[in-house]
Amino acid sequence: MLSMLPNWWRAATAVAVDVEFNSRGNGGNMKKKLVFSALLAFTSSVVVAGIASARSVAAVDGNPVVGAQSNCFNIDNSSGAVINTCASAEYIVPADVDTVGAKSIQFTSRATAAGALCRAVKNNRQGTAFAVSAVLPVPVAAVPVIQATGALPVATPSDVLMLDCSLNAGARLHSLFWTP
Amino acid sequence: MNRGIIGGTFALAVCAASALFWYSSQKPVQAPSSKSDEAAIRELRREVGELKEARATDLLVAAQLANVGRAPVPAPSSPPDPVREPSEAAQSPALSDAEQEQAAAKAEAGILSGLERAFASEGRDGRWSGTTANELSRSVREALPAGSNVSSVDCKSRICRLETTHENVEAFREFNTAAFARTGQTLWRGAVYSAVREQSGSSIVALTYLAKEGEVLPDTAN
Numbered sequence: 001m002l003s004m005l006p007n008w009w010r011a012a013t014a015v016a017v018d019v020e021f022n023s024r025g026n027g028g029n030m031k032k033k034l035v036f037s038a039l040l041a042f043t044s045s046v047v048v049a050g051i052a053s054a055r056s057v058a059a060v061d062g063n064p065v066v067g068a069q070s071n072c073f074n075i076d077n078s079s080g081a082v083i084n085t086c087a088s089a090e091y092i093v094p095a096d097v098d099t100v101g102a103k104s105i106q107f108t109s110r111a112t113a114a115g116a117l118c119r120a121v122k123n124n125r126q127g128t129a130f131a132v133s134a135v136l137p138v139p140v141a142a143v144p145v146i147q148a149t150g151a152l153p154v155a156t157p158s159d160v161l162m163l164d165c166s167l168n169a170g171a172r173l174h175s176l177f178w179t180p
Numbered sequence: 181m182n183r184g185i186i187g188g189t190f191a192l193a194v195c196a197a198s199a200l201f202w203y204s205s206q207k208p209v210q211a212p213s214s215k216s217d218e219a220a221i222r223e224l225r226r227e228v229g230e231l232k233e234a235r236a237t238d239l240l241v242a243a244q245l246a247n248v249g250r251a252p253v254p255a256p257s258s259p260p261d262p263v264r265e266p267s268e269a270a271q272s273p274a275l276s277d278a279e280q281e282q283a284a285a286k287a288e289a290g291i292l293s294g295l296e297r298a299f300a301s302e303g304r305d306g307r308w309s310g311t312t313a314n315e316l317s318r319s320v321r322e323a324l325p326a327g328s329n330v331s332s333v334d335c336k337s338r339i340c341r342l343e344t345t346h347e348n349v350e351a352f353r354e355f356n357t358a359a360f361a362r363t364g365q366t367l368w369r370g371a372v373y374s375a376v377r378e379q380s381g382s383s384i385v386a387l388t389y390l391a392k393e394g395e396v397l398p399d400t401a402n
Contacts, residue, residue: 090363100287102399117363127353129288129375132360134393150371150396155287156280166364 059173062093081174084167098180102151106177111138112170120149121164294400295389305337319367323359338395342388
């Protein structure tokens with residue numbers, strides 16, 4: 001049965017087992033270590049499998065809605081965040097869609113003053129099935145905060161889904177996270 | 181949903197670990213003395229050695245692949261399959277554009293039907309519905325382009341329903357842009373679903389459902 005597992009999984013478990021053998025040679029502790037290593041590897045693989053079905057992008061992958069506002073946004077190269085330097089400017093980040101169903105977008109953002117807003121927007125290719133989620137205020141906080149928009153009904157993978165933000169001066173949009 | 185499954189699995193794993201830890205701690209710790217224990221340890225050591233070898237081989241192969249990643253590859257005789265991420269679900273056989281549009285139209289009609297049912301089954305909050313319908317009617321009329329009209333506005337306790345007519349799809353899009361598309365200037369801060377219900381040569385009928393702020397529209401996508 002052990003041989004059916006991927007080598008990286010077996011190796012990760014083996015390292016913990018080996019450390020225990022060499023350091024103690026103690027039967028009871030060895031058993032505990034084996035159990036914990038196996039559980040840790042199992043839990044990690046389950047978590048990784050779940051995350052793999054989601055997608056994330058940095059806000060820098062988006063665009064200003066109004067061309068004239070292109071100069072309003074500075075980019076933080078270390079985090080991929082965009083920072084609005086104008087009094088107010090709109091910014092969108094596309095979230096591609098692979099499957100149908102109710103889709104919500106998680107986003108990370110913060111502002112220096114109240115007034116910045118974000119929401120999810122969806123439309124079909126013909127522009128005849130438009131939906132928006134409720135407006136969410138970008139929190140005034142020292143560190144970025146994760147929020148989730150309301151879910152929008154995606155009828156076909158060709159629908160267009162995006163995060164749409166109206167950012168006031170100093171507001172930052174960091175990243176998006178969604179299940180495509 | 182996925183988060184729930186992951187969270188549940190994680191919680192189960194933590195519980196199992198705790199139980200096993202407790203079970204292990206109840207037994208006195210003994211040095212391996214019997215011959216069978218020593219044999220088991222030798223067997224485990226051998227397996228650890230094998231695993232180390234396997235890991236080393238994996239690393240070696242990965243390093244080799246990284247080095248030859250840019251090397252020219254012989255052209256395949258037939259076009260390769262498009263690269264697909266592991267997370268992507270297997271897709272059904274390709275549909276023609278017409279079939280895809282039919283499926284999309286059916287799904288969108290289903291969403292509208294679901295919203296219509298939810299609205300029909302909702303009770304009426306007299307105070308909120310009357311005030312909101314009046315305000316909504318006034319602001320929507322201001323956002324309508326020339327040639328478009330409001331046929332009806334009705335609010336119940338959590339959802340409002342708006343029926344509009346437009347000369348063409350372009351006018352419908354113009355209405356949505358003016359009314360809801362700009363986040364900073366939207367006339368409704370709650371969730372909105374707006375879609376064409378009927379389309380004929382001379383006009384189109386559109387339905388818009390608007391959720392009260394703090395509420396969500398019913399999930400009718402599935």
